[in-house]
Amino acid sequence: MSAYNFAYLDEQTKRMIRRAILKAIAVPGYQVPFASREMPMPYGWGTGGVQVTASILGPDDVLKVIDQGADDTTNAVSIRAFFAKTAGVKTTTATTEATVIQTRHRFPETNLGAHQVLVYQVPIPEPLRFLEPRETETRTLHALAEYGLMHVKLYEDIARHGHIATTYAYPVSVNGRYVMDPSPIPKYDNPRLDDCEALQLFGAGREKRIYAIPPHTKVVSLDFEDHPFEPTKFEHPCALCGSTMSYLDEVVTDDAGGRMFVCSDTDYCETRQREGHIGHLNAAAPQTCPEAAE
C-alpha cells in the first residue's frame, strides 16, 4: 500500500486530469484532450476510465465497477481489486451504496442520485471517426457544429436495413451543442443519460480524451422525423428475476439452440431475486410437473 500514492497516480497527474474534467464539465459533450498515462493494464481494459476514477476518488468514496452490467467479470473484478489495493477505498457491488461507479458499456438499471458519479470507459470517443478519418477535419466539424455527416450515417442505416440499425454507441446531442459518442452502451440506455441526476464522466485512455455530461443536462439521441429513435425492446422477461424493465443478455445454455435471457445488470437482478421476484428459469422457481399440468 505505501509503495503507491493514493489511487496509484501521482498528485500532479491527478491535478492535470481534474483540470481536464472541469473543462469537460464546463463544456458538456466536448472532448478535452489530456495527457493520458500508461497504466498497469492494457489499452481496451479501461485505462481512460481508471485514470478518471483515480483522479476523483477520495478516501471516503465507495467504489463499484461493472463490465457490461456485471460486477463479477474479469475487468470489473480486476479494477475493483486495483483500487482496493492502491487506494484502500471501500468497494461494493450494490449500486445504491456506491459513490463512484466505473462502468464499461452499461448504465446501471437503478437510478443514480446527485451524490454519485458514473465513470465510463471509452474505446473511441469520436462519433464522426468512421465517416471522417481526419482528426483535423472532425475537430473543425465539432467547432462549427457541422453535424450533417452524423445523419448521413443514420441515413445509410435506414437505406440498407430499413431502420436505424445502430444499436450501441448511438450518437447523442448534448445540451443542444456537441454531438457525442456515449461509449458503446446499448441504445437501450440512451434515454437514461438525459436529465440524469448523477455526474457522468467519460475517459478514453488510448485516444487521450475526457468528456462529460453534467447533472440535469439535456441529452437527445439523433434521429429522423419519420424514423424516430427507439430504445431496444425485449420480447422476454429476465429468466432469473422476471424483470421486464431491464436490458437483457442472451445466454446460450446448450448446443441444441437452448438460450435464456437474463439481466445484464447483476446487482439489479440479484437484488430483485432477494426481494422474491423469481423468473421462469430460476432454480428457485416452483417446478411445474408436466403430468400435473395436463
Add this chain to the structure above:
Amino acid sequence: MNTPTTPLLKASGLCKFYGNRAACRDISFELEPGEVLAIVGESGSGKSTLLNLLSGRLAPDSGRVDYALAPGQMRDLATMSEAERRLLARTDWGFVHQDAREGLRMNVSAGGNIGERLMGIGNRHFGNIRETAQVWLSRVEIDPARVDERPTAFSGGMRQRLQIARNLVTNPRLVFMDEPTGGLDVSVQARLLDMIRALVAEMGLAVVLVTHDLAVARLLSQRILVMKQGEVIESGLTDRVLDDPQAPYTQLLVSSVLAA
C-alpha cells in the same frame, strides 16, 4: 459585355506564388450571374490554382475575391469566417472534381451522397431526403432504383453525374468545375456535356469551368480566359477567342486541336 447587372463573383489582382514561381499573377475578372466562364490553358498554367483561389480553398498571396451573397452585397472571401465560408461552399456553391472519388463518399450510398448537403442544412426527414435524391438521380440520367447503391458500383460517367447531382441538390448559384469530363471516353463525355449544358440553362447556374479541352469550352462557356504561366494572356467571348485568336499562344492552342 456592358450589361448593367451586378457581378456574382469578382476577382481583383489575384496572385499566388509557390516559392518564387508564380502560379497566378495579377488575375482580375468579373463573373455575371448565370454566366459560364471557361479557363483554358496547358497543364501547369495555373488553372487549378486559380479555381482554388476563387472557391476559397486556397488563400491568395495578394488580391481578393468578392462574392455577392445577395444582389449588390459583395463580400470579400478573406474577411468571411470559416463557418460562413463553409456554409457558402455547401449551400450556394458547388465544386465538381475531375476525379469523382474526391467529391463523393465512396462508402455511402448514392442517396446518402446526394442527401448529405440536405442533412447538413437541417433536413431531418428520411423519406423526403430519399425522394429528393431519386428525383436528382433521374435528372442526371441515373436509374432512381439505384438510390441505395454505393458509387463503387457505378461507372466513371455515372460517378461524375452523381457528383454533379450531389452538388446541385441545394440549388447553388455558382459551381466550380475542375475538368469535369477528364478521364471519360468520348461518347460519355458528350452525354455529360449535354447534361451539364441543360442543367446550367435550366437552373441559371453560373459556372467557372477549368478545362484543357477547347471543345468543352466552346460547347459550354460564353466567355473564356486563356492562361499561360500563371497569367491571363487572352480573354473574351468564347466564339470570338476560338475563331479569331489574337495572342500567339492562343493561336497555337486553337490550331493544335485535332480535327476528328
